Structures are given as structure tokens and as C-alpha cells.
Amino acid sequence: MDFGFILASAASEIFSPTTAAYALAALGLAVHFGYSGLLNFGQAGFMAVGAYGFAISTLTFGVPFFVGLLIAIIASAIFALLLGIPTLRLRADYLAIVTIAAAEIVRYIVTTNQLTSVTGSANGLAAFEGGFYAMNPFPEGSYFGMNNRDFFIRVVGWALVALCCTLVWLLMRSPWGRVLKGIREDENAVRSLGKNVYAYKMQALIIGGVLGALAGMIFTLPRGAVQPANYGTELTFFLYTCLLLGGLGTVLGPVIGAMIFWVVLSLTQGILYGLIESGAVTWLNTVQAGQLRYILVGVALMLLMIFRPQGVFGNKKELAFA
């Protein structure tokens, strides 16, 4: 077993674009769940809206990159509005069920054969990333062992993560953020102070949703393809695992959580595959090894929630529900 290779590929996950996408989406969940107490189980839907909003506007309408970006952001904001209007006045579990249902509706709609000409149905869409890579300022060559495309998407992805983290941090220490945290702690108390709780929740839902849409774009750009199967409910649950790993009511928690999540997944995969190849483990094949990792994710999510709900960096005082 080549430990050097396993460690290197695990380390490369720390700054992979997928990790950046997970970090952004989990940051959106932190705004929803960590800061506002909104139980959004449809973050995968927001990511799908972002990815498809961008891909469809680029491919079907041929708009330039930044217009596509804008359309994706607006689409996710509208999606948040549509979700928020019926559910934000209701109890948390209703929001959870409605958001997960809405995310599945999005997935069914982009999967259906009726819209194949627009969404590509189960095969998804491809070849929409040209406009993005055309802006690549890095000339061809090797950057830390990556080609200029891979390097560019990493730079953009992590710059976006840094920018969004700063924005969320500034927002949450502003008076607006204090009201939001107040809503998380005691909605009625905030309402009695004359604040429009519904409007604050809606704003939080939109901000987190837009972060999700950006994450969806970062997720699809390096792949050069968007496929509906990637946006199932599992994605949302993985994001919750990232969020809970790092810490709910923190800005850097989701980022660190996403890094830990992917490094651990990569490490376990590398070690399991290595053990199988070397013949040390015979009761497992490589397909089952992949499933074993997801069993571990599920168990980790349970254990985290039970024994350390504040995550690695969180503050127990910030937990509204514990």
C-alpha cells in the first residue's frame, strides 16, 4: 500500500473545487440553520437551481458568463421566495419537509424526458463552461502540479469562499445579524420588539440560497457537466454533516468541516482500496468499500449530533436547541 500516494490524494482534496463547493453550500446552511434556525433540507435543490440556471441560460439562450451567473443567482432567490412564502410562518419541521420536497421537485423536473431539449434529462448538460475558462488569466503551464484550468477554478472557487465568508461574518456581526440570532433563540421575544420576523427569515433564506446556487456552479464548472443524479437528497445530508463537523453558528466551521469531510472520505477510500488490493481485506470489494464510506458518514452524522452538536469549532452557547 502506497501511503504517500494515499496521503497526497487526501491532501489534494483540501483545496479541490468540490470541497470549495461543499464549503460554500454548507456556509449557506450555516446562515439558514446555524444563525437563523431555519431547517433547510433542500440545499441540494438550491445548488441544482444554480447549476441548471447557469447551464441552461448559457446553452439555450447563449448568454455571456456573467449574465448566466446573474440568472443563476436570481433564479435561486426566486426559489427561496417561493419556498419561504408558504413555510416560514410554520414550525421548523414543516419547513424541513417542504424544502426537501421542493428540492426533489427540482430534481424530477430536470430529470424528466419531457424537457430533454432544455435540461438533457438524466444525461444532464455539458459544454457550458467555455465562457468561464475563456477568462482564465493564467497562461498554460504547471501550477503546483495542476494545469492552468484546474488552477484557475481552484483560485476562483476559494476566492469566492473567502469573499462569502467575509460577507457572512460582516453580516452576522451587524445589527441585522443580531436580530437573526435573536430569532433563532426566541422568535416571540424578537417579534415583541417590533421586528418583522418573517422578513428577516426570508432574507436569511435568500442569502443562504444564493450561496447554495454559487456552490452549485463551482460544483459543475470543473466537471464541465451537470447531472441531476448529483443533486439528490443525500447531497443535502452530506452538507449537514460538513456543517455539523465544523460548527453550526460559525463562519469558518462549514469551510473546515467540508475540508475534514473530503479528506476523511479520501483517506478511508485510499486505505480501504489499498487493503483490498494488498489482499489484507477479503470480505470487501471495491464497490462495497465505497458504500462503507457512506455508512460511516451516516454514523458520523448521528454521533456528532448526539455527542458534539456544536461541532469542532462551535460554541455550545450558540446552540439554540441543545
Added chain:
Amino acid sequence: MLRLLGAISASILAILLVAAPASQATSPSPTPSPSNQTFQNNISGFLRDDTRAPLADVTITATKGDFTGTAKSAVNGSWNIGVPEQGTYTVELDESTLPEGITLAEGQENPRDVTFSQTSNLSVIFAFGKGIVVQQQDFGQNLLNRLVAGLSFGLLLALASVGLSLIFGTTGLTNFAHGEMVTLGAVLVFAFNAIGLPFWLALILSLLGGGLFGYAQDRGLWRPLRRRGTGLVPMMIVSIGLALAVRYVIQFYFGGATQQLPFAQSPEIQLGPVSISPNNLWSLGISAVVIALIGIVLLKTRLGKATRAVADNPALAAASGIDVDGVIRLVWITGGMLASLGGILWAYYRPGVTFDMGSAILLLIFAGVTLGGLGTVFGALIGSIIVGIFVELTTVFGLAADLKYVGALFIMIVVLLFRPQGILGRRERVG
């Protein structure tokens, strides 16, 4: 408590015992022949002529884009084409390979386009014979058939959602792992049957397994969490973790392929004006009887009264001398058994067993429960029937088959907009 449990399980078993040999008699279907199973999606069917004799060595081709798959029907008439992905395929039966004197029925479209809907197995039927004319089903006929199928589907959803609703009512937990309890029922029947146990024993063991899983969950996980005073939202997230873990544990042992339970292939029979498969008919009958039993138990017995009391106000129930933990334990066991039964019926309804079959209908179960009103058992029943019928009827009214779940989820969101407490829910539950 145990007496009641015994009564419920005995009645479920009694029904199944009656069901098992009877369905054996009505559907002499051979097991599908194991052919090119390299892909996870299959187009398959049975070729039988108008005297129901199997047709062997008939060539059938499925094409989509660049992909072409071919199969020859086996001695028992079965054929199976593995396809790389779901979507719309053109299936053509090579009429020159048909035996002497056998022709396709008049009006039988060949080649024809078929489309996958949700499941990874797609059944295609070709009708043969001179006397048989394939009728273009008229709208009313179709509506009636779908209505009955929807009722059957709704009742099997109700089995799962009544359990979910009871659990929510007594403990406040929105259990995302309920879909896995549904899957477990079907997978256990398949597993017990695969190791050679008789079908009826496999059914009984599967129901017991479902009950045991419910008990173990409550004993090992939820009761300790309740004792710790864990909030409802963290418990919901724990249930998601459990759902992920159990789903992939099932996949770990069961694999990703679609398997069939015994007697899964059953030809439709004509029952008055409705054509329905015997399996669907059994499913409808079994779930109706079981739900009626649950209703009677809840309304008429001391234990049912105690359950409703706990659902209403656990503290007050405990103060009146009701063993709250005992009631909750029983609710988990019953919920597990009901989910198992629902899973078995769902495996026949689709038809097929997969590791994610339960999570595929979890949202429909939630939709049923939410429509009826969270925590109300009879609401869950009504909500599930509405969801089941709605899902089936939308295809009659022109919605594509691969969008049929969207209608049900959409209607749930719309209902929440206008009547958030659901059909039978009480206002104060919504908060």
C-alpha cells in the same frame, strides 16, 4: 401490551397466511431468466401467445441513440435486455422469429417506444393471437383502472405513514429513517426467500424483523435520547444519519441491482369493469384490513386509548398512570411492522426490490402525513390515499410518468399554504 401486540401480529400473519398459498395458485409465473444483468436498468417481459403458452427464441431489440441491446426469449418466454441508462427506448419484436402461426395481435404497435418511470425495471408486454385485438383504452376505463391502482398504492403508503404518524404523535420525532424501515421489509422477504425458506415463513420473519428493528431503534437510540432531553430538531438530524447508515448497510449486503420477490409477475385480471393485477388486489385487501384493525385497536381498546392519551399530552398521560415508555415502545414495534408490510406490498406494486426503494417513497409518505395533519393517525390514512390516487391519476390527465411524484409533492406544498394544519390536524399543532 404484549397481548395486543400478539393480536396485531397474529391478525397480520393470518391474512398473509391466507394470501400466500392463494397467490401461489393464481400466478404460475416462472422466475425471470438470469440474462445479461451487467447493467442496472432492465427492459423485460414475458412472451405468451393467446393460449398463454410461452414463446421461446423470439428476438427483441431495444435501441436508444447509439445503444442497441438484443435478447432472445427463453424457454419460459421471458426476455430481459440490460440497458445502460433510463430513458425512452424503442423496443422492436422481430416478427420473422415468431413461431409458425403466431402473429402479433391486431393493433399491437411494433416497434414501440417505452419510457422508464422511477424504477430500474421496465416491463413491456406484447399481445399475440388472431382473436385478440389490442384495445385503445378509452379514457373512462383508464381512469377507473388508475383510480383502483391509486387506491391500492395509497393504502400501502398509509401502512407506512400511519406508523410514522403514530411515532410523531407520541414522541414528536419526524423520522427520516422510516423509508429504510420500508426497504427492510422487502429486503428481508427477498433474503429469507433466497436462503430457501418458504414464502409464507419469509413474510412472517420479515414482519417480525421489522418489529424488531423498530424495537431496537427505540431501545438503543431514541429512548436514551429522550432521557437526555435531546431536542426535536437534533433528533430529526440523528434520524437522517440513521437513514443514511441503514440505507448503505442494506446496499452493502443487497447490492445495487433490482431483484424480484416470488410471484412478482402477475397478469392483469378483469374484475367487473376494472382490470387489475391479482397482486394489486391482494395488496389493496391486506392493507385495508390491517388499517381497519389498527383503527379498531386505537378507538376501542384500553391500549389504543392510552396511545392517544400519550399522543395528546405525555406528561398528563404519565400522571394518570399510563406507562408512557411502554406505549412508545409498542408504537415503535407496530410502526416497524407496518412499515415492513408496506415495503413488501411496495415491492409488488413497483415491482422490484432495491436498496433505495423506501427512500424513494419517503417523501410521498411525508406528503400523506402532512396532508392529513402531522400526528393524526386517521389524517395520515386519508392523506396517503389522496397522495396515492393523485399520483396515479396525474398520468391519466397527461402528466408524464416520470413526473408523477411531482404532482403529489406540489399538492402538499399548496395545501400547507392554505391549511397548514392539514386536513384533520388541529390548529395549535402548527405553532
